[in-house]
Amino acid sequence: MPDALLVMVHGSPTAGANDAMFAVVDALKARPEVAARFPVVEVGFMECNDPPIPEAIDRCVAQGATRVVAVPYFLHTGTHVCDDLPTLLEEAQTRHPGVAFALGDYIGLSPRLTDLLAARAAAAAASP
Amino acid sequence: MDALILFSHGSLLCGSGEALEAHAERLRQRGDFSRVEVGYLNYTEPSFAEAVARVAAAGATRVTVAPYFLVTGYFVTTSLPREIEKAQAAHPQLTFTVAEALGQDEALANALLESAAGARGPEAWRDGLKRAALRCRPDPRCPLYGTENCPKVPVAPAREEDEGVVAARA
Known part of the structure; x- marks a missing residue:
């Protein structure tokens, strides 16, 4: 039974603010090992953009997912990461009692982002 | 420098x-x-x-x-x-x-994937609140201030009028 990857995003009223995130998710989906591990990948938003997270979860389930692995695409912890996102998953668990839900760390905790900060800083420092 | x-x-x-x-x-x-x-x-x-x-x-x-x-x-x-x-x-x-x-950047994709690999069940979903409370700097504007997750400011006792409201709703 397939696992779904749910990318949970804050959302923004600014046009184009999600472009980079969608490009990251598209790059992820294009990796063969990711496609094998997560046949279903959905993006859901807290605010401002569609689909809202509950709808994105329902889409995962409609595509046959029996396990939904959610990752907050957030740089910082806060009320959304600590409380609101868990609440949305608990509500989804009630709607879909046969589906297992798991939640990963928000991506800001990853040392990968330290490497990215270092790369961005090095590029700027090297510019004339 | x-x-x-x-x-x-x-x-x-x-x-x-x-x-x-x-x-x-x-x-x-x-x-x-x-x-x-x-x-x-x-x-x-x-x-x-x-x-x-x-x-x-x-x-x-x-x-x-x-x-x-x-x-x-x-x-x-x-x-x-x-x-x-x-x-x-x-x-x-x-x-x-x-x-x-x-x-x-690929780094963001890798971070996402590694987070998914370490995803946990419901018992761990609010661990962030515990970690946040460990770094408490008591400020009435903090969402944790005076809640059960705030280590430095006790939860305010319920006032009688609050209990009356709860009773009226029940």
């Missing part, structure tokens, strides 16, 4: 700086810059101005500012230049360079 300032928005929630402070510490360990500071726009200390004062006091001449933001939005395009303008006036010897926001 080259210094790096990680620029971020700041938050009212205790412990909201945990990720960025960890990045700053790892960047210090890397040693690419002789001084690494975090500077916040709002709510969280140290402010951007304070971070600049620290690197200036340490003898920095060139300051790279790396925005810890996913996208180049209002805070990066408008707020940060204002902060740098003020800092430049206070420290005319410094040269500032601003890096790109995090934007799009």
Whole structure:
């Protein structure tokens, strides 16, 4: 039974603010090992953009997912990461009692982002 | 001397700086810059101005500012230049360079995938609140202030009129 990857995003009223995130998710989906591990990948938003997270979860389930692995695409912890996102998953668990839900760390905790900060800083420092 | 300032928005929630402070510490360990500071726009200390004062006091001449933001939005395009303008006036010897926001990169995809690999069940979903409370700086504006998750300010006892409301609803 397939696992779904749910990318949970804050959302923004600014046009184009999600472009980079969608490009990251598209790059992820294009990796063969990711496609094998997560046949279903959905993006859901807290605010401002569609689909809202509950709808994105329902889409995962409609595509046959029996396990939904959610990752907050957030740089910082806060009320959304600590409380609101868990609440949305608990509500989804009630709607879909046969589906297992798991939640990963928000991506800001990853040392990968330290490497990215270092790369961005090095590029700027090297510019004339 | 080259210094790096990680620029971020700041938050009212205790412990909201945990990720960025960890990045700053790892960047210090890397040693690419002789001084690494975090500077916040709002709510969280140290402010951007304070971070600049620290690197200036340490003898920095060139300051790279790396925005810890996913996208180049209002805070990066408008707020940060204002902060740098003020800092430049206070420290005319410094040269500032601003890096790109995090934007799009394989590193973000890898972070996402590794987070998914470590995903846990419901018992761990609110661990972030416990970690936040560990870094409590009692502030009535914090969402945890006076809640059961706030370690320093006890939960306010329910007032009689509150209980009356609860009873009326029940």
